Amino acid sequence: MEPIIELKNVSKRFGGITALDSASLHVDEGEVVGLIGDNGAGKSTLIKTLVGVHPPDSGDIIIRGEKVQNWNTKKARQAKIETVFQDRALTPQQSIVWNIFMGKELRHSFGFIRVKEQVEEANRIIREIGFTSKLIDANSPVGNLSGGERQGVAIARAIYNDAELIILDEPTTALSLIETQKVFDFVNNVKAKGRSVLFIGHNIFHVYDISDRFIILDRGKVTHKLNKVDVGSPEKLIKIMKETVTGKKE
Amino acid sequence: MEKKVTLWSYLADNSRPVSSLFYFALIMTIFFASAPQVFFAPKFHQAVLTVIPIIIFLVIPLVFIVTMGEIDLSFASTFGFAAWVFASLVKYFSFDPFLGFIIGIIGGAVIGILMGCLVVYGRISSLVASLGALFLIRGFLFVVSDSKSITVIEVRDHWMHAAFVGKFYGFPMQCFWAAIFIIIAYYLYHRHVFGVHVHHVGDNPDSAAQMGVNVDLTRIYCFMFCGIGAGFAGIFSTLINFTWWPTQGFGYLLLGLAAVFVGGTPTWGGVGTIFGAVFGSGVIAYMETGIVAMGWSGLWRQFFNGLIIILALLGHRFHGNRVR
Numbered sequence: 001m002e003p004i005i006e007l008k009n010v011s012k013r014f015g016g017i018t019a020l021d022s023a024s025l026h027v028d029e030g031e032v033v034g035l036i037g038d039n040g041a042g043k044s045t046l047i048k049t050l051v052g053v054h055p056p057d058s059g060d061i062i063i064r065g066e067k068v069q070n071w072n073t074k075k076a077r078q079a080k081i082e083t084v085f086q087d088r089a090l091t092p093q094q095s096i097v098w099n100i101f102m103g104k105e106l107r108h109s110f111g112f113i114r115v116k117e118q119v120e121e122a123n124r125i126i127r128e129i130g131f132t133s134k135l136i137d138a139n140s141p142v143g144n145l146s147g148g149e150r151q152g153v154a155i156a157r158a159i160y161n162d163a164e165l166i167i168l169d170e171p172t173t174a175l176s177l178i179e180t181q182k183v184f185d186f187v188n189n190v191k192a193k194g195r196s197v198l199f200i201g202h203n204i205f206h207v208y209d210i211s212d213r214f215i216i217l218d219r220g221k222v223t224h225k226l227n228k229v230d231v232g233s234p235e236k237l238i239k240i241m242k243e244t245v246t247g248k249k250e
Numbered sequence: 251m252e253k254k255v256t257l258w259s260y261l262a263d264n265s266r267p268v269s270s271l272f273y274f275a276l277i278m279t280i281f282f283a284s285a286p287q288v289f290f291a292p293k294f295h296q297a298v299l300t301v302i303p304i305i306i307f308l309v310i311p312l313v314f315i316v317t318m319g320e321i322d323l324s325f326a327s328t329f330g331f332a333a334w335v336f337a338s339l340v341k342y343f344s345f346d347p348f349l350g351f352i353i354g355i356i357g358g359a360v361i362g363i364l365m366g367c368l369v370v371y372g373r374i375s376s377l378v379a380s381l382g383a384l385f386l387i388r389g390f391l392f393v394v395s396d397s398k399s400i401t402v403i404e405v406r407d408h409w410m411h412a413a414f415v416g417k418f419y420g421f422p423m424q425c426f427w428a429a430i431f432i433i434i435a436y437y438l439y440h441r442h443v444f445g446v447h448v449h450h451v452g453d454n455p456d457s458a459a460q461m462g463v464n465v466d467l468t469r470i471y472c473f474m475f476c477g478i479g480a481g482f483a484g485i486f487s488t489l490i491n492f493t494w495w496p497t498q499g500f501g502y503l504l505l506g507l508a509a510v511f512v513g514g515t516p517t518w519g520g521v522g523t524i525f526g527a528v529f530g531s532g533v534i535a536y537m538e539t540g541i542v543a544m545g546w547s548g549l550w551r552q553f554f555n556g557l558i559i560i561l562a563l564l565g566h567r568f569h570g571n572r573v574r
Contacts, residue, residue: 089454089457089460090457091449091453091454091457091520092454093453094449094450094453094520098446098449102462102463103458103461103462104461104462105443105446110442111442111443111444112437112442113441113442157461
């Protein structure tokens with residue numbers, strides 16, 4: 001089966017700075033790929049390139065085996081790639097359903113909202129990704145949810161947009177262990193439905209726990225592509241990271 | 251799987267309008283108990299109901315504005331501007347009053363759009379921009395009218411007068427129009443894309459923009475709605491009084507704002523209540539006349555207005571602070 005997305009020798013420069021240097025990677029269907037790298041490694045540029053915010057200067061972007069020209073945000077959405085940014089882009093005083101449908105409301109004529117359908121769809125999605133509490137339904141305000149649950153709402157929104165690849169940018173930052181586990185549960189449920197996740201994080205233990213494969217980025221270059229079975233432990237992954245960043249073998 | 255709705259959960263979910271209703275009921279109880287001879291007389295309520303719709307036309311669009319995290323003070327002058335357009339067209343250009351009404355409302359909408367553009371594209375705080383517009387428009391009205399009022403007694407025999415501000419079995423017709431305005435506004439606020447976007451923009455404009463909400467256009471539409479509401483209020487007021495005068499509407503500035511906040515719409519944006527604002531308008535309108543009706547000197551009016559605003563806002567504190 002063709003990968004959902006494949007980057008071949010993609011480069012991106014900003015003035016004299018090379019943010020991405022012939023980066024190549026792919027994401028297959030139904031897998032969680034962990035993207036790790038130190039500050040300034042080019043993770044943000046890579047995300048923005050994947051979602052079409054920064055079209056690459058050179059290299060190819062291939063969607064399900066087909067090379068795409070003039071890559072942009074519209075084409076990224078058509079390719080069913082959605083990003084959940086660090087701030088999650090939520091409005092906490094509004095309900096879960098309003099947040100899931102924000103900017104893409106289901107409408108009758110004259111702009112009136114199809115309230116019942118929205119609520120039913122939102123309830124279906126939040127159950128799909130693993131909201132199990134009877135105290136939470138589509139009409140619950142997002143502000144009443146924990147950090148992990150809020151991340152779940154942002155993921156639910158990506159699912160409503162029918163994303164096949166969800167890019168999670170630092171989804172567990174500032175979350176407690178329990179909340180992090182909630183996010184992992186959401187991600188595992190997403191994966192179980194055949195969707196893919198690109199999980200970006202600073203916490204190697206978090207990335208290791210949730211991912212099937214790892215991509216290490218350093219100074220704009222993809223330096224390692226590793227399978228979890230080959231790495232064996234988060235400590236080993238940290239060692240590889242250290243060696244990559246310092247350029248010294250331990 | 252949905253949460254079971256109980257009476258308690260319903261009241262908790264609607265605590266702001268419910269408590270506004272409570273404040274209104276409390277004040278009315280005090281008034282009825284203190285001055286039953288006045289408050290049991292239908293004519294007294296007829297007089298108050300003549301004014302309440304004017305407040306409602308002003309206050310409900312303000313709920314949208316405040317929910318969006320902005321403020322508009324210019325409505326008190328837009329009130330006068332739209333009414334001046336209407337009165338001038340009818341008086342000096344012999345326009346059909348209904349056509350004058352339509353043009354007056356469009357005038358209010360245009361002022362609103364300009365206000366919105368000033369805030370959005372001029373990147374000026376809405377408080378400061380609308381304060382400037384408040385004086386600018388009022389100054390313009392003083393200059394063009396030479397500070398003289400315009401009587402439009404000719405509208406008395408027009409169908410529009412009977413339909414808009416006449417009496418139906420002693421009941422002021424403007425209440426009927428205000429009720430329609432409330433229902434439309436309620437659906438706009440809760441069930442229409444515009445209202446939903448107003449909530450999102452007031453809550454977190456960056457998130458709204460990221461998710462594809464047109465934040466600038468939502469803001470401009472909101473100010474336009476405020477201009478339209480002020481237009482309705484101004485023209486209805488002129489129809490009731492058969493007169494436009496240069497300071498018309500200015501007295502509603504602080505009362506209108508007070509009604510929004512007494513009604514339970516907080517200042518921080520993202521949440522608000524239409525029905526709360528209606529009860530808030532009732533509180534403000536009855537306070538204005540009720541104090542005197544109770545036998546107190548009119549000098550106490552502002553004191554009690556201030557007291558009820560502060561007490562109501564303290565009460566609304568129990569509905570929670572802003573969630574981030």
